[in-house]
Amino acid sequence: MLLALAVIGVVYAALSPETGRAEATVSASVKDVTEGKRLFDQSCASCHGLNAEGTKTGPSLIGVGAAAVDFQVGTGRMPAANPGAQMPRKRPVFDDQQTKALAAYVASLGGGPAIPSKEQVDPATGDAALGQSLFITNCAQCHNFAGGGGALTGGKKAPDLHETTPSHIYSAMITGPQAMPVFNDTTVTPEQKRAIIAYIVETREEPNPGGFGLDRLGPVSEGLVGWVVGLGLIVAAAVWITAKQREND
Amino acid sequence: MTDNDNTNGSAGVPGEEPADGAETRRPRVIGTPPPAESHRLLSTDTPETDGDPYAAGPYPGMAHERSEERIRSGVRWAALFFVIAFLGSVAFVAGYVIFQVGDLWQTKWSNMALGGSLTVILLAIASGMTMWVRRVMPHYDVVDERHPLPSEQPEKQDFGKFFMAGAKESGFTRYPLLRRTLMLAMAPLGLLPLVLLRDLGPLPEKKLRHTDWKKGTKLVVDGTGEPLRAADFSSPGGIITVVPEGKEHDLDSIAKSTVLLIKLRPEELELTEEQMNWTYDGIIAYSKICTHVGCPAALYEQSTHRILCPCHQSTFDARKAAKVTFGPAARPLPMLPITVDAEGYLVAQSDFHEPVGPSFWERG
Numbered sequence: 001m002l003l004a005l006a007v008i009g010v011v012y013a014a015l016s017p018e019t020g021r022a023e024a025t026v027s028a029s030v031k032d033v034t035e036g037k038r039l040f041d042q043s044c045a046s047c048h049g050l051n052a053e054g055t056k057t058g059p060s061l062i063g064v065g066a067a068a069v070d071f072q073v074g075t076g077r078m079p080a081a082n083p084g085a086q087m088p089r090k091r092p093v094f095d096d097q098q099t100k101a102l103a104a105y106v107a108s109l110g111g112g113p114a115i116p117s118k119e120q121v122d123p124a125t126g127d128a129a130l131g132q133s134l135f136i137t138n139c140a141q142c143h144n145f146a147g148g149g150g151a152l153t154g155g156k157k158a159p160d161l162h163e164t165t166p167s168h169i170y171s172a173m174i175t176g177p178q179a180m181p182v183f184n185d186t187t188v189t190p191e192q193k194r195a196i197i198a199y200i201v202e203t204r205e206e207p208n209p210g211g212f213g214l215d216r217l218g219p220v221s222e223g224l225v226g227w228v229v230g231l232g233l234i235v236a237a238a239v240w241i242t243a244k245q246r247e248n249d
Numbered sequence: 250m251t252d253n254d255n256t257n258g259s260a261g262v263p264g265e266e267p268a269d270g271a272e273t274r275r276p277r278v279i280g281t282p283p284p285a286e287s288h289r290l291l292s293t294d295t296p297e298t299d300g301d302p303y304a305a306g307p308y309p310g311m312a313h314e315r316s317e318e319r320i321r322s323g324v325r326w327a328a329l330f331f332v333i334a335f336l337g338s339v340a341f342v343a344g345y346v347i348f349q350v351g352d353l354w355q356t357k358w359s360n361m362a363l364g365g366s367l368t369v370i371l372l373a374i375a376s377g378m379t380m381w382v383r384r385v386m387p388h389y390d391v392v393d394e395r396h397p398l399p400s401e402q403p404e405k406q407d408f409g410k411f412f413m414a415g416a417k418e419s420g421f422t423r424y425p426l427l428r429r430t431l432m433l434a435m436a437p438l439g440l441l442p443l444v445l446l447r448d449l450g451p452l453p454e455k456k457l458r459h460t461d462w463k464k465g466t467k468l469v470v471d472g473t474g475e476p477l478r479a480a481d482f483s484s485p486g487g488i489i490t491v492v493p494e495g496k497e498h499d500l501d502s503i504a505k506s507t508v509l510l511i512k513l514r515p516e517e518l519e520l521t522e523e524q525m526n527w528t529y530d531g532i533i534a535y536s537k538i539c540t541h542v543g544c545p546a547a548l549y550e551q552s553t554h555r556i557l558c559p560c561h562q563s564t565f566d567a568r569k570a571a572k573v574t575f576g577p578a579a580r581p582l583p584m585l586p587i588t589v590d591a592e593g594y595l596v597a598q599s600d601f602h603e604p605v606g607p608s609f610w611e612r613g
Contacts, residue, residue, distance in 0.1 A: 133472035137490040141547040141559065152550055153557050153564055153575075179550035181488040181511075186481035188489070192473065207353055241379050 029104070036105025039098055043079045052109050057083060064175060065112020066103035071171035073099045075164070077178075085155035087178060089163075113174045113185075120190055121166035126198025127191075134192055135199050138183070147200050148215025152179055160215070162204060166197045312387035323384020330377030337370035457612070458604045460493075460506040462585060462597040467494035468510065468534070471503070477510070478593045479529055486551035487512040490537065493597070505605060507537040508585050509547050510595070511567050513554065519569045527586035527598065534585040534597075535571050536605040539563055541578040543607045556582065579608065 041050065047058030054060030061068075072078040076090040094102065103115060119125070136145055144150050147161030156179050161169065170193055176182035183193070203216075214222055306312065344362030349355060400408075421428055467476045468491040476494065491510050496502040515531040527533075539546040539558040546558035549567065555574070556565040563576030571582035583605050586598035604612055 130472070134470075137471040138488065138547075141545060150548075150559065152548060153553065153555050153562075156550065158548075176484075176486045176551055179552045181549050181551045182484040182486040183489070184481075184484040184487060186483065187470075187477065187487055237375075241383075 032104035036101035063110040066107040067113040067171040068175040069103035123201035126194035128198040131195035131199030146216040327380040334373035341366040535582040538606040
């Protein structure tokens, strides 16, 4: 056990400088941080606290990192319109520049994962086959194997991934927003994350002919819908045809 | 149009034509136009047609009356639908010629054209017929009494005698050897399928009780086959699916052995001391196979620590040794005892301490 702990210590030590460097690049300009602080005080502090320390209605944001801000604000989930089981995706309130400033401010409070670079999330360079095998064992249970999303407990849901940008997919994996688990870079490496992104994006582009998409649930489910809806219409027609006519019709 | 002076209440409507009693009525043939001198589609009050008992329709005097106007509009509607059906046939042929089958998308348009026009044709024919029936054909309320189902007594007796005579003639009663050997031939036939049951394979023996996890087996990530260090799997709220090292591609093995690895803060765990020893630094390993009917239960919500099975909504609490908090599952998900080896890699301490997956007959 002692030996194991020692090993862990060594591994940690080996990794820490790297993560430190990654965070250093985020901290951006002082101007961004000041602007971010101003926006934060206006729109975020009421729930997350004046120093992002968290309140009863919102969690602490110290150490969540720029990636979390980029995901939550960039997809419009934050600022939240009203507290509830699910913070839905909506039109972003802040533009890219403001989101960047907020991210810089939150990152300055205590590090955390950085916003991924463009190249880090480029689906064209990812191995979609590897991405599929990781996606179907670790993501598909909630998001459906083609990224269609699905229901969770207590009114929560896993959103569909049809519109999500590669950068936001990456940020979601690394920060674990809302009910989503975290996939840190040492468990699922950046390259594997890029593979997962490649799978999601390539799956979107696959042709999906024939009627309603139904999130690629397949011909059996589509057939079931066909039967239920089609038979329903046929039954309705049969009822109409055989309805008793009025006496003097 | 005179609707109210229909004196005898028959299906017919007195039209603008004079009663055509004097004419000899030729039998109508389907598809031919009505006699030029009359626009009526139904026989009316002309009982004097010689010898034909149905000259006034099958139920004279029982049909409800319809206005001539309404009948005519029904005829026009039905005819319109039949013309649409004809145009649908033209469209079908045209669609076949225009949309050639080639790649996926061209085939799609061809299918749409052929299927769509066929739908129009069938729907229009059906609609036209419905219009015909509801608006043009006479409308009766008729009761047909059902005759009693059993046959008359003499008929039954007669059949019994006939049957026995036949049986006697066949020799079935006369030659016992024939009768008995036939029975000998027939009796095993029903039992033959029992022999085939052997093809279902050997009994499962202890296979359902064990998985491929052994003391010291490394946990490797499903999909990449890479082992995992406890120090790397360090973010609270993290999950990953792992399988036994060396069995990454053995689907039969993974079907039993697959494990959902969850990282929590150690202080969040509410376990017995023994169960606590099965975890490592807040990392806890549960069988991914639901104890209800064996679906992969892996919808982990890091905010509530629930593990949800998507099939029947069985919900397990990851903090409390996967205690069932909702749904039909009868037991918690079995925990895989884990620890780290000398290099810091996560390994199994042993196999699961109970059979994984759903209940089975001999599980006890």
